[in-house]
Amino acid sequence: MTRARSSTPAAHLPPDRLPAAVLWDMDGTLVDTEPYWIAEEYALVEAAGGVWTDEDAHDLVGQDLRVSARMILDRTPVTGTVDEVVHALLAGVVRRTRQHMPWRPGARELLTELSEAEVPSALVTMSWAPLAEVLVEHLPEGTFTAVITGDQVARGKPYPDPYLEAAARLGVDPADCVAVEDSPTGAASATAAGVPTLVVPHTVQVPQMPRARQLESLEGVQARDLVRLATEQLSVRG
Template sequence: MHATPDAHDAHLDTRDSAPTSPAPRLPAAVLWDMDGTIVDSEPYWMAAERELVQSAGGTWTDEQATQLVGNPLEVSAQIILDRTPVTGTPAQVVDMLQSRVEEAMRSRMPWRPGARELLTELGRLGVPCALVTMSYASLAEVLRDALPDGTFATIVTGDIVEHGKPHPEPYLTAAERLGVDPGECVALEDSPTGAGSAVAAGVPTIGIPHIVEIPELVGLTLVPTLDGVRAADLLEIVRR
């Protein structure tokens, strides 16, 4: 005669046989722009540009400043030299601007909504992150120092690449350093030049427009904010 399981055993059997939800798919890596994406530093750059131009006796409008968003720094510096009374070399202009922005960021780190939270979650889940920025290494280090050790597995900056954004080299360099296929990653960008760079590198890209609009591109999905975006959402977003 077979024993009849009691209610407690039946409860355990039901619990043990309940299906479990599959783990969400995650990107092989997440490749982050910095200015305007992780931190709202574009106003710092604009203020530094205005201060520099005014000190030389010129004027610098918000419209002119907006046209520089996302550019390689020496490209922006040359535009300033061409259009204002500022003198010197592009490298000297970059040094003056970046030192001012570094000072401002050390005083107050202007986090963009949701960025730090998403970086923290990706780190907890073991998803490698790269910083891919046209700012130079000294400014990237200010951001790195404000985050937990190991937040970025690699950092690609504008002073170590031959071709800056919108060329694909910065994102291809990041993927190569991480040993991952660009097509298995997700890039996060806030500017047309940055989004163009990531898409040209074959990286599925999420655009978060901030100071400037980002035109539609094949391989690019636009969202209004990273606030509330979780690691498990990233691949779903780029598949839309």
């Protein structure tokens, strides 16, 4: 279920208040799992006798997993169904993540502060539930009030549906939230949903876009900073 976004401009949010909720991307934003995905892509394609490149891998960053799987099938000798490719990649990334949870700088600390301040957080990821569950298991119970994964929405990022669904589940207006993303696809999804967005680029560059403000890092960012940072053209240096 989704709802229409608010027409309230993000710039009208009082900059000194806490957001109604924070909506988090996962891969590359909370945890540095993009190298895991890329490694699994290389392994899958090379096992089929194909060639994969970093440029190919970067095209997949932030995409719905079914879109990524289709791109692999279209570009390489890999065979099977879209879902079979997704499950092959996902199994490898889940295994790697269980062995080591690679937190991005400042992310876990900010999650903890938001929880202590009783600001709801939602996980909004194009990864499927098995990987999201690994992350949730590494955090105190109740850290995320809602979890939206790529296998739960008909249209994934860059469409606004995942972020609209997150706001609907939390019962908040998208314009009163802050999203945290790392990719062009994710930032496009959040801003299309009307969510003021903080972008911390990591694996790929993200172009400037309306309603999105870029930071170098989440290190040192506190809950009370989020609305101001998401609605002003500022930069935080890690």
